[in-house]
Amino acid sequence: MKMLNLIKKYGTLIGFFGIIIFFTINLPSTFLTAKNFINISQQISMLAVVAFTMTVVMVMNDFDLSVGSMASLAGIVAAVLFSMGYPIWIGILAALFVGIIGGLFNGFLVSIIGILPFVATLGTLTMFSGFAFLISGGRTIFGRDIPSEFSSFARSGIEISSLDLKIPFLSILALLLLFIVWFILEQTTYGRRLYAIGGNAEASYLAGIKVKQLRLSAFALTGVGAAIAGLMYSSRVASSNPTQGSGLMLEAIAAVFLGMTMSEEGEPRVLYTLLGVLILGVLDNGLTQMNVDSYIREVLVGFIVILAVAFSSITKKRN
């Protein structure tokens, strides 16, 4: 019985270490190295940022399907401004502003109008994507239009000369956002209230929590997160295209769900979301190195997400 409890609580974590051991054995010289892990941290940094801020809305039992197209739109907005000759900081601010406005719009639809988050953000997903195409004229913006200072951000990092390693700025930025979201959710009254809404929205309302305002603002945070991820992506590939963020949404939600299998009562916690992101990132990295076909990779990743969530819901039901 104790064994079962242990597996129930740490099943996903055990699975994670299983994956790492599997790759270490199969890729003895390349997988378990500092360099590879730094590489992974850079690969997952965009997904991580989206997943962290997605956690904020999922704490309230809502979710946001529009983050992917918001990431595309924000990248495009910045790039278009760059190509018109505006300075970098204007492009970045404009992209973040678009993120806030888009997020607030989602929040408005969900909490003020009262549309289900699934339907509302499905609608804005298409809208944001349409705007991205509209503004860019459907083209990828690259080359001289993207200032080199902007794209060099993603390529540089903090050198640790003694170990001959470079910690990329993108990874550091993701860590910073992890800290911010963790601080908001776990240390402020704001975050506690979001958890209360997730626990029981009606009871929270009757207990004096301003449910509408909080939901609105939480969606805005998620929008900003998506915009930051879009900027990171544009910086990394030194270009912006209107579909660049399309893979982010499903993986971010998957990461939060993976994380939820580890928490006490199945609620989202941002540190567990980090683990979820790591699982997805390690899987992707390892399978790529093993030359597994990318379609098979997708099947495998989907299967593992379902496995983890199914396992945890079965064991929790038994309890």
Place this chain on the structure above:
Amino acid sequence: MKKLELLNLTKSFSNFKALSNVSIELLSGETHALMGENGAGKTTLIKVLAGILKPDQMTMKIDNNIQNIYSSIQSKNLGFNFIHQELNIVSYLSVAENMFLNHPYPKKYKTIIDWNKIYKLSSNALKELGVTHINVKKKCAKLSTGDQMLVKIASCLIKTDTTPSLYVFDEPTAALTLQESEKLFKVINNLKKRGAIILYVSHRMNEILEISDKVTVLRDGIKVLTDKTSELSKEKIIRSMVGKDLSDNFPERTGNINENIVIDVNNVHTKYIRNINFKIKAGEVLGIAGLSNSGQREIFNMLMGVDNIAKGKISFMDQKYEPTSPSDAWKKLISFVPRERRKEALMLKMSVKSNTITPHYSKLSKFFFLANKKQENLITNNFSKKVQLKYENMDQSIYQLSGGNQQKVVFSRALASNPKLLLLDEPTRGVDVGAKLDIYNLIIQLTKNGCGIVLNSSDLSEIMGMCDKILILKDHEQYKILENFKINSQDVLANFYESKKQ
């Protein structure tokens, strides 16, 4: 079926006897009214008939033959039908489809649904009840509640092989208008003429006297009266429902009522209630009473800012009070214990601490936004002690606690702001006897500290035992306030049943 007898029916839930040795005889062509206060055992009896609850002991005889009920399907096959307030109507299906929900659809060539036959059978069933104004092709959503109920009754007549023999009506008129009720009574009369047995549960004295042939009264699970309606009077029924004075089990009031007025509600209307007028002094307990759904919930919604004030004025602690959300109420030190603990008060999967602290985050925060964990722990500890909460630790999830202890968490959270006014909506519902007494003692203690209290309870003895004055609601309107210290429970109950014009 000419005669249905239940003999020596006993049913207990753990230590609590819901029914003991109840016998009742129901005859074909007769409307038998079943009466009693909340918790008297009416619902238990109905559930036994429906095969939902298994009695500890019972002999059932149909036409003098012993018959057992093991399941709800069997009860249905015996021809027992139950009509509740909640109708299980699928509103986006047509009347005819709803009537056929429990019956196989007639088919052409064994494949295609024979719609003509469905429409014909269902309108025939309605006609048999004397109902001709309902179009069976209409969507049920477009029907009034009363008509929906008629549809539900008629659907029992669809099946031709076994004519339904027992109809149980459980407070059917609670949601109906006067005209709809009249229609229903006609239908019940028609059923009676067809030889059906009718068991009718209602709190409405006037209709009981009007339509029933016999009355049985239950009190605390015991049958106290069965007689022909013609031999009975309203007063006699009420007396047997209430029994002896019930307010003995309540703690003695010790504190004094202060002269300071906590809240003054002056002729307030909202969208849902009218003419609400009362004052509560510091340390005073105002009871709210009336038949169920007479506007009790809406009074709390008004005070909490859930429903906006449309007309009239409220002043709270000598200041104008116009709440637009519950957050305004909590800020002014008005605390609320909602009726449905699990739905409206608690986050079941969250900790004792989170649940206690939820309304008080802003007061406890550091620099307006940081959670003050030390203070949160302190408050949770203090108030859990104060309400004598039995728990392991404050990070324990709420769902692991018993119902009574869950309710104590709701109380400790209401007390944590040291409220000036405490709103209690059915505070002891689903709470065991011990926890009940703890809650009563808490209320007394609060009044000593000058807290005003609004207490709604469908348990009349609780109102009698705890309150200084009683506001009686009728049809979402204030009917009167009884301020006499020696109010007698029969008088209170009689007020519920008086019609408005008297």
